[in-house]
Amino acid sequence: MLGKECYTNPPSILNSSSAVGHVINIGGVNSYVTGSPLSILAIILVSDIFGFKPPLLRNIADKVAATGYYVVVPDFFNGEPYDPENVKRPKDVWLKDHNPEKGIEVAKPVIEALKSKGVSAIGAAGFCWGAKTVTNLGKSKHIQVSVLLHPSYIIVDDIRGVEIPIAILGAENDRVAFPPKLAEQFRQALKAKPQIDSYVKIFPNVSHGWTVRYDPK
Numbered sequence: 001m002l003g004k005e006c007y008t009n010p011p012s013i014l015n016s017s018s019a020v021g022h023v024i025n026i027g028g029v030n031s032y033v034t035g036s037p038l039s040i041l042a043i044i045l046v047s048d049i050f051g052f053k054p055p056l057l058r059n060i061a062d063k064v065a066a067t068g069y070y071v072v073v074p075d076f077f078n079g080e081p082y083d084p085e086n087v088k089r090p091k092d093v094w095l096k097d098h099n100p101e102k103g104i105e106v107a108k109p110v111i112e113a114l115k116s117k118g119v120s121a122i123g124a125a126g127f128c129w130g131a132k133t134v135t136n137l138g139k140s141k142h143i144q145v146s147v148l149l150h151p152s153y154i155i156v157d158d159i160r161g162v163e164i165p166i167a168i169l170g171a172e173n174d175r176v177a178f179p180p181k182l183a184e185q186f187r188q189a190l191k192a193k194p195q196i197d198s199y200v201k202i203f204p205n206v207s208h209g210w211t212v213r214y215d216p217k
Contacts (some may be wrong), residue, residue: 019058021065027109032058032073035065040120044110044143045073046103046130048212049094051081056212057127070119076106076133100153103133104140111142127212128152128177138162149211152177159189165197166190174208 021034032052043064047057052073061071082094111122123145126134131151138146139161147167148154159166170183180202190198203210 019055020062021058021071026072026074027111027113029106029110030075030079031110032061033071034058034061035068035070037070037117039068039070040118041068042070042072042114042119042122044107044122044124045071046076046107046124046126046133047073047081048128048130048209049077049082049091049098051075051077053081054212056214056216059216060212069123070114072110072114074106074110076103076130098129100129100132101136103130104136104142107133107137108142111137123147125149126151128209132158135159135162138164138166150174150178150208154178154186156182156185156189159186160193162190162193162196167199168201169211170200170202171206171208171210172202172204173206177208 019032019034021032023030023032025031026033045057045061052075057073061073065071077098082091083089084091114122122143124134124137124143125147126132127149129152131148132153134143134146134148135151135154135158137143139158141163143164145165146162147169149169150171151168168183168186170178170180172180183200183202187200190196190200
């Protein structure tokens with residue numbers, strides 16, 4: 001179940017002119033890309049339910065790209081991110097059309113397209129909804145490293161199946177989607193797999209969605 005903050009505090013898609021990348025089609029998916037396309041190292045950012053347009057998410061992509069990666073933020077919702085003001089598409093209806101389990105099917109052709117362009121290693125970070133896609137990619141070894149940020153829809157068995165290095169970043173005040181108690185269960189599951197590098201941290205005084213709902217000032 002998603003945290004309340006995901007639905008009640010949608011990010012503004014205005015004032016996004018500070019983004020330095022652009023949108024292209026990769027593997028049949030419109031994607032915000034930033035960084036050098038000649039880089040052999042790529043990072044895929046999988047958004048929360050509000051999609052790939054919010055400026056804070058794109059700013060994160062730009063910052064990652066500045067460290068030497070080619071960063072791709074695909075539109076997993078085909079132009080239809082969740083809109084809490086659209087009464088004709090309540091969240092339960094929207095989620096039926098955008099099941100987080102199906103995100104991996106969107107990601108696979110993007111990954112293949114990147115590999116065809118010479119990318120030799122791919123990491124992925126998933127925010128809330130996107131964490132399920134990243135976890136599934138890690139279980140199937142389609143990527144080489146993963147990060148989950150205030151994840152949703154993830155259970156302990158998912159974590160037990162991860163076969164690549166993983167970092168999991170949670171929020172102290174997340175009481176629904178990824179409470180600290182669940183994070184500790186994830187930590188224990190990963191400790192049972194010492195061959196997998198892992199890192200689990202709960203950040204204090206923040207709520208679910210904090211990585212893409214911060215005040216840039």
